[in-house]
Amino acid sequence: MTWLITGGAGYIGAHVVRAMAEAGERTVVYDDLSAGIAARVPEDVPLVTGSTLDGEKLARVLAEHEVTGVVHLAARKQVGESVERPLHYYRENVEGLRVLLEAVTEAEVGSFVFSSSAAVYGMPDVKLVTEETPCAPMSPYGETKLAGEWLVRATGRATGLSTASLRYFNVAGAARPELADTGVFNLVPMVFEKLTQDAAPHVFGDDYPTPDGTCVRDYIHVVDLAEAHVAAARALQAGPGRALTLNIGSGEGVSVREMIDRINAVTGYDRPPTVTARRPGDPARVVASAERAAAELGWKARHDVQDMITSAWQGWLRLHPEAART
Numbered sequence: 001m002t003w004l005i006t007g008g009a010g011y012i013g014a015h016v017v018r019a020m021a022e023a024g025e026r027t028v029v030y031d032d033l034s035a036g037i038a039a040r041v042p043e044d045v046p047l048v049t050g051s052t053l054d055g056e057k058l059a060r061v062l063a064e065h066e067v068t069g070v071v072h073l074a075a076r077k078q079v080g081e082s083v084e085r086p087l088h089y090y091r092e093n094v095e096g097l098r099v100l101l102e103a104v105t106e107a108e109v110g111s112f113v114f115s116s117s118a119a120v121y122g123m124p125d126v127k128l129v130t131e132e133t134p135c136a137p138m139s140p141y142g143e144t145k146l147a148g149e150w151l152v153r154a155t156g157r158a159t160g161l162s163t164a165s166l167r168y169f170n171v172a173g174a175a176r177p178e179l180a181d182t183g184v185f186n187l188v189p190m191v192f193e194k195l196t197q198d199a200a201p202h203v204f205g206d207d208y209p210t211p212d213g214t215c216v217r218d219y220i221h222v223v224d225l226a227e228a229h230v231a232a233a234r235a236l237q238a239g240p241g242r243a244l245t246l247n248i249g250s251g252e253g254v255s256v257r258e259m260i261d262r263i264n265a266v267t268g269y270d271r272p273p274t275v276t277a278r279r280p281g282d283p284a285r286v287v288a289s290a291e292r293a294a295a296e297l298g299w300k301a302r303h304d305v306q307d308m309i310t311s312a313w314q315g316w317l318r319l320h321p322e323a324a325r326t
Contacts, residue, residue, distance in 0.1 A: 002026040003233060004067045006052055006100065007074030008045075009036025011181040012115070012168075012222060016071055017045060018175060019226035025233070028065045030058070031074065040179060052096035058103040069111035069237065070104055071229055072097065075144075078185055079119065082141035093144035094151070101155045109161070111236035112152060113229055116165045118218075118249070120146040123283035130289045131167075131245050138281045149245065156243050162236035169218040169249035169288050171225055173308035180315020187217075188309060191260055192316045195269045196323040201260050205278030208285075214256040216285040218249040221303035221311075231297035249288025250301040259305070266309045268325035 003020060007013040008029030013036065020027045021042065029047045031038075041047045046065065050057045052074050061067070075093045076082065082089040097114075104112060119142030120135045137143045149165045156163040172188045174180035184193050191201040206213040228248045236242055254262075260273050293299050317324055 001068040001237060002028060002065055003069045003071055004028050004030055004062065004065070006030045006070065006072045007036060007115075009033060009038055009040050009047065010073060011179070011183070012171060012225065013073045014040035014179050015175055015222045015226035016073065016229045017041065018179070019223070019230050020233070021045070023230045025230070028061065028067065030061060035183075037182070052100045053091070055099045055103050058100060059107065062103055062107040062109060067107065067109055069113070069233055070100070070109055071113040071115075071233065072100060073115040075115065077117075077141060079139045079141045082139050082144070086140040089140045089144050093141075094147050097148050097151055101151065105155065105159045105161060110240065111162045111233060112156070112164075113232050113236065114148060114152045114163065114165045116149055116167045117142065117145045118167050118169045118247070118286060118288065120149065120167060121286065123281065124286060125283075127285070128251070128287055128289040129247065131247060131292055153243055153245075160241055162240055162242045164232040164236055164242070164244040164246065166228060166232060166246055166248045168225060169220050169247070169286070171222050172219050173221040173223065173303065173311045174315040175223050175226075175311070177315040177318040180312060180318065182319065187256065187259060188263065188312050189316065191263045192267070192313065192320075192323070195263070195267060195271055196320050200271050200274040203256055203260070203273040203275045204282060206257070206275045207278075210255060210284055212255050212257045215282055216253040216255050216287060218252065218287040219254055219259075219305055219308055220249050220301055221308050224250075224301040224303055228293065228297065228299050231299040235297055244296055246293040246296060247288040247290055248293060249290050251288055251290045253285060253287040254305055262305060263309055266306070266313055267323075
């Protein structure tokens, strides 16, 4: 099989390409490089620069490389930006997906893995989030991911396309320093940035109904996430006509304060956080049940939070050597 990886030059995408190669799968990367980095793509993997809104180019790529499966990661993913630019997010994330699915079905591609998000759940008031937990996204970004799931599922029902929608929780870590996340949009790099500036990390609210008053989240190592994509791809390949929706998380909750303490320990810094007001829309606890992924894919997260922080810090130091403690 040959798998087309859209967004394969991005942080998560590059890890998926790596995991696919290690599993012996052939891949082609399709990326507009608006956020992706070409150097992340291995030299022996074809890289095509293009937008998922370009149906003609997608059709050519699918045909030329005899693509038999697609892993679709290309998307805009900043929650705050999605609030400011909802039309842009719907165009890129939903219309781009529609165009891609049209090309996929016309090319008679058999399998499609969709990158979804825990953002589809919104503010779930449950101890563990299962795939049956009601979806109530709180941002245009989350809405586009839920709409994407609907579109993928409907296409599968209508055409026989095997599909899997993977709902990611909080991704961190790196397989190698050069593959680390270069964005500063998630907790771990946000804390790294503050420490590098010799500033206190921020905690948004410490009065939540949690053990230490700060929000609790489920963190998943990007290597584990990439391996989940391989497992999903192979499950679809082995079972034509399947339609899976799966949480991809560790099943363990870690509070914001605990994460900052662990980051301080790994990095050698000792900067207690500054507590500020809650951010609107932040739920107290969002932790995945990953039992369905284990049952359907035989997959389970292997890396812990310590691995995530340590590997992410090595990647950060590669770009910010001045942050090293002597």
